[in-house]
Amino acid sequence: MEGFLVQATLYLFAAVVAVPIANRLGMGSVLGYLIAGVAISPILGAFGTDPEDILHFAEFGVVLMLFLIGLELEPRQLWGMRHRLLGLGGLQIAVSTILIALAAYWIGRIWAIEELAHWTVALAIGLTLALSSTAIVLQTLGEKGLTRSDGGRASFSVLLSQDIAVIPMLALIPLLAIPELIAEVSHGAEVGHGGKQEMELRLLDGQPGWVATLAVIASVAGIVIGGQYLTRPMFRFLSHARLPEIFTAAALLLVIGIALLMTVVGLSPALGTFLAGVVLANSEYKHELEADIEPFKGLLLGLFFITVGAGINFVLLFEDFFAILGLTLGLMLVKGAVLYGLAKLFKLRGAAGWLFTLSLAQAGEFGFVLLSFTMQNGVIPTELGSSLSLMVALSMLFTPGLFIFYERVIAKRIDANLPEEDEIGETGPVIIAGLGRFGQIVNRMLLSNGHKTVVLDYHNELIAGLRHFGVEGYFGDPSRPELLLAAGIRDAQVLVVALDDQEKSVQMVEHVTREYPHVKIVARAHDRQHTYALYAAGARDIVRETFDSSVRAGRYALEKLGHHPFQAERAARAYVKLDRHNLAELARLWDPEISVMENERYAAKAREINARLEESMRGLRTEYHDRTERGWTPPPKGGAVKD
Amino acid sequence: MSDVAERAQKVLVLFAHPAQNRSEVNVHLAEAAHQLDHVTLIDLYGEYPRLDIDIDLEQARLREHDVIIFLHPLYWYSTPAILKEWQDLVLEYGFAYGKGGTALEGKTFFSAVTTGGSAEAYRDNGYNRFTIRELLQPLEQTANLCGMTYLAPLVLFGARSAKEHGRVSGHVALFRRLLEALVAEKLPLIEAAKAETLNVVLQKHGMG
Ligand SMILES: Cc1cc2nc3c(=O)[nH]c(=O)nc-3n(C[C@H](O)[C@H](O)[C@H](O)COP(=O)(O)O)c2cc1C
Numbered sequence: 075m076e077g078f079l080v081q082a083t084l085y086l087f088a089a090v091v092a093v094p095i096a097n098r099l100g101m102g103s104v105l106g107y108l109i110a111g112v113a114i115s116p117i118l119g120a121f122g123t124d125p126e127d128i129l130h131f132a133e134f135g136v137v138l139m140l141f142l143i144g145l146e147l148e149p150r151q152l153w154g155m156r157h158r159l160l161g162l163g164g165l166q167i168a169v170s171t172i173l174i175a176l177a178a179y180w181i182g183r184i185w186a187i188e189e190l191a192h193w194t195v196a197l198a199i200g201l202t203l204a205l206s207s208t209a210i211v212l213q214t215l216g217e218k219g220l221t222r223s224d225g226g227r228a229s230f231s232v233l234l235s236q237d238i239a240v241i242p243m244l245a246l247i248p249l250l251a252i253p254e255l256i257a258e259v260s261h262g263a264e265v266g267h268g269g270k271q272e273m274e275l276r277l278l279d280g281q282p283g284w285v286a287t288l289a290v291i292a293s294v295a296g297i298v299i300g301g302q303y304l305t306r307p308m309f310r311f312l313s314h315a316r317l318p319e320i321f322t323a324a325a326l327l328l329v330i331g332i333a334l335l336m337t338v339v340g341l342s343p344a345l346g347t348f349l350a351g352v353v354l355a356n357s358e359y360k361h362e363l364e365a366d367i368e369p370f371k372g373l374l375l376g377l378f379f380i381t382v383g384a385g386i387n388f389v390l391l392f393e394d395f396f397a398i399l400g401l402t403l404g405l406m407l408v409k410g411a412v413l414y415g416l417a418k419l420f421k422l423r424g425a426a427g428w429l430f431t432l433s434l435a436q437a438g439e440f441g442f443v444l445l446s447f448t449m450q451n452g453v454i455p456t457e458l459g460s461s462l463s464l465m466v467a468l469s470m471l472f473t474p475g476l477f478i479f480y481e482r483v484i485a486k487r488i489d490a491n492l493p494e495e496d497e498i499g500e501t502g503p504v505i506i507a508g509l510g511r512f513g514q515i516v517n518r519m520l521l522s523n524g525h526k527t528v529v530l531d532y533h534n535e536l537i538a539g540l541r542h543f544g545v546e547g548y549f550g551d552p553s554r555p556e557l558l559l560a561a562g563i564r565d566a567q568v569l570v571v572a573l574d575d576q577e578k579s580v581q582m583v584e585h586v587t588r589e590y591p592h593v594k595i596v597a598r599a600h601d602r603q604h605t606y607a608l609y610a611a612g613a614r615d616i617v618r619e620t621f622d623s624s625v626r627a628g629r630y631a632l633e634k635l636g637h638h639p640f641q642a643e644r645a646a647r648a649y650v651k652l653d654r655h656n657l658a659e660l661a662r663l664w665d666p667e668i669s670v671m672e673n674e675r676y677a678a679k680a681r682e683i684n685a686r687l688e689e690s691m692r693g694l695r696t697e698y699h700d701r702t703e704r705g706w707t708p709p710p711k712g713g714a715v716k717d
Numbered sequence: 718m719s720d721v722a723e724r725a726q727k728v729l730v731l732f733a734h735p736a737q738n739r740s741e742v743n744v745h746l747a748e749a750a751h752q753l754d755h756v757t758l759i760d761l762y763g764e765y766p767r768l769d770i771d772i773d774l775e776q777a778r779l780r781e782h783d784v785i786i787f788l789h790p791l792y793w794y795s796t797p798a799i800l801k802e803w804q805d806l807v808l809e810y811g812f813a814y815g816k817g818g819t820a821l822e823g824k825t826f827f828s829a830v831t832t833g834g835s836a837e838a839y840r841d842n843g844y845n846r847f848t849i850r851e852l853l854q855p856l857e858q859t860a861n862l863c864g865m866t867y868l869a870p871l872v873l874f875g876a877r878s879a880k881e882h883g884r885v886s887g888h889v890a891l892f893r894r895l896l897e898a899l900v901a902e903k904l905p906l907i908e909a910a911k912a913e914t915l916n917v918v919l920q921k922h923g924m925g
Contacts, residue, residue: 638737643766706736706792709833711877716844 105474111383129381135374140344144351163235175200194250207438225429301353325366361548365556402468410435432476436469506570507552513572553578571597587612606664728756729782733789733797775807784825791832822864831876871915
């Protein structure tokens with residue numbers, strides 16, 4: 075217990091100190107985490123803990139991240155990306171693998187490193203180092219707002235194809251095993267890492283090939299079909315319970331369960347959860363899931379970066395400082411050159427091409443996974459594997475620097491005269507929070523005028539019913555900041571706060587005006603008091619829910635009493651104007667801190683307005699009357715038109 | 718009787734007055750039109766208090782009638798705003814003018830206006846400097862472009878003193894006779910197209 079507390083304190087402290095500073099200096103949070111890791115590694119060493127252990131746990135952050143990425147990607151979009159995945163991604167993997175393998179082989183020859191001069195070893199190294207870091211790249215792209223840029227999208231396609239390629243690689247690598255090494259590994263298994271390996275569930279070991287294949291197909295089909303048909307009733311049932319933490323637990327259960335299933339059948343857990351994400355991308359629970367998983371992902375991913383930093387073996391590094399540094403830079407140069415060529419081939423122009431080249435030049439977390447896998451399978455000797463791990467970690471450490479270089483030098487120079495076309499015209503959506511009678515009408519009006527809306531509500535039946543009609547509705551408590559974030563409040567143009575719950579709508583207005591001042595708010599008010607509270611919270615376009623309909627009823631009554639319809643209309647408009655004027659005056663004086671009774675200035679104004687109103691209602695005052703009667707007054711009888 | 722009905726021309730009166738509770742002349746003219754057979758009276762401000770004119774409905778009404786009349790007080794030498802809105806929305810390309818825009822061809826059009834200014838004011842030496850017919854030329858050309866026969870306006874000058882001087886009922890009766898003559902096709906159209914005002918034509922043919 076104590077050990078755990080020490081470690082947790084250490085990790086959290088390092089993150090809390092390093093990340094904000096790194097962010098402040100414009101380096102991005104990833105570099106902050108990595109540096110934090112480097113900083114605490116001697117202390118961890120003193121406590122005798124191995125960051126490796128935590129790494130396995132923290133890798134789960136990558137799994138969660140892929141689930142979230144999947145959620146953002148509807149099957150249709152994924153299908154639309156197939157050419158990029160195969161072409162751009164496939165070529166990157168193939169060409170990089172071959173070049174790196176050749177280089178390794180060549181180096182082995184020149185420096186007379188016996189193990190390297192083995193083509194199987196060289197190929198395994200090529201496969202391992204060809205992969206890039208999904209975690210670092212996507213996190214950084216997101217932070218810098220580049221995810222949707224041309225370069226960002228291309229990078230994403232490559233990362234996705236790499237994540238998919240891990241599966242066949244895991245199948246291929248055992249075939250590259252060197253017989254003597256296997257003997258060595260199985261010998262050492264009792265002492266080292268292997269001890270852990272035995273704890274893992276590998277139910278399919280020793281089964282005939284067709285059973286394994288069948289199991290794989292069955293579990294993938296299970297994810298697709300289960301995700302499509304079972305999750306909905308399950309989440310519906312859970313949401314009726316109205317226990318937010320149980321919903322969160324269910325979301326985590328879903329992801330962890332799938333990860334487990336994938337491990338059991340020997341597939342990549344990251345890929346399995348990605349698939350589950352894609353299946354759920356159309357679901358009305360998408361944003362609620364996102365909001366629930368996001369904090370876990372953030373923390374675990376941070377932990378992952380710290381462990382990468384902490385895992386850098388400085389003893390090993392300083393033994394061969396220049397060789398390892400040179401090889402790492404050489405690796406990044408080769409990968410970068412391949413990427414640059416692909417950028418040219420696929421017509422990624424200007425800044426997009428450079429972003430693509432610089433962002434993917436490192437080796438990634440799957441490199442660690444594959445390396446330990448190769449070592450276990452006796453493909454790569456252990457000492458060589460540690461050096462390679464070091465290279466992977468170093469290249470990840472350098473990556474934020476490349477992003478900074480891109481931002482400060484390249485994007486500035488190129489984008490000054492070449493704006494990225496994609497961003498233009500992609501206007502943010504309208505978020506409608508609350509889909510009762512009020513929100514529904516707003517939604518219909520916006521949709522019929524060609525606007526994209528995202529609708530949030532806590533009522534399952536409502537959301538399900540509307541999705542039936544093709545409305546993009548999501549289940550969840552709209553006043554939760556995380557859900558708003560997942561629904562895209564960052565890019566939203568307008569937020570319509572149409573919640574039933576008065577208190578929550580005030581909180582929501584407060585939160586959004588503070589955090590996202592660019593979002594324009596239209597708020598539904600229950601009554602006057604609520605209007606004042608919304609005004610104080612920062613809303614300016616406030617609609618009293620029954621006001622307009624009451625005015626209309628008044629207008630009809632005037633017509634039935636024989637007023638000409640146009641006169642009734644003018645009377646209604648004049649009434650609205652006067653009432654809104656009075657309301658605005660009172661709203662400015664209202665103070666949430668002081669009760670209406672004690673608010674002197676408010677009380678005085680209210681008395682004044684009431685007195686005026688009373689007089690005009692008793693016909694003593696002409697102010698209101700004048701407003702309606704003033705228009706179209708002919709010249710006075712007998713009065714001269716010309717002086 | 719059935720003979721007459723068959724030959725009866727259908728007359729559409731588009732009435733525009735935004736402050737009818739204070740009208741001393743126009744409401745009575747509208748009421749007279751409302752009483753007559755073969756005459757349709759549309760109170761535009763009454764039907765469209767929010768100015769959201771129904772284009773299809775208005776075009777259908779135009780198709781069903783042979784004579785179109787704007788009935789309104791003169792406001793700033795022109796029509797009240799809703800009649801301008803009506804023109805801008807209803808007289809569409811392909812309906813009223815342009816390619817295929819023949820729906821109004823051969824129909825008759827004119828304005829029945831009341832003015833605050835006296836008859837003397839509407840002369841080239843009066844303070845209004847133009848005759849009422851000259852001032853309504855935008856309507857004349859509009860009718861012309863739509864292929865309609867444009868007639869001189871029916872005018873009540875000095876409308877702000879008509880009540881006090883007892884001229885309202887006389888003008889209402891004149892308007893009624895004009896409408897009846899139009900329904901029965903008894904108005905000499907060629908003469909009416911050339912005159913300065915319809916008042917003169919009616920006078921001359923013993924209808925004044
Ligand atoms: C806004 C407005 C503009 C007017 N412009 C004119 C004008 O340009 N020339 C004129 O002779 N009378 C003008 N008048 C007077 C009206 O023509 C006059 O009040 C009307 O014909 C009286 O008819 P009623 O009693 O049916 O309203 C104007 C009156 C108003 C209210």
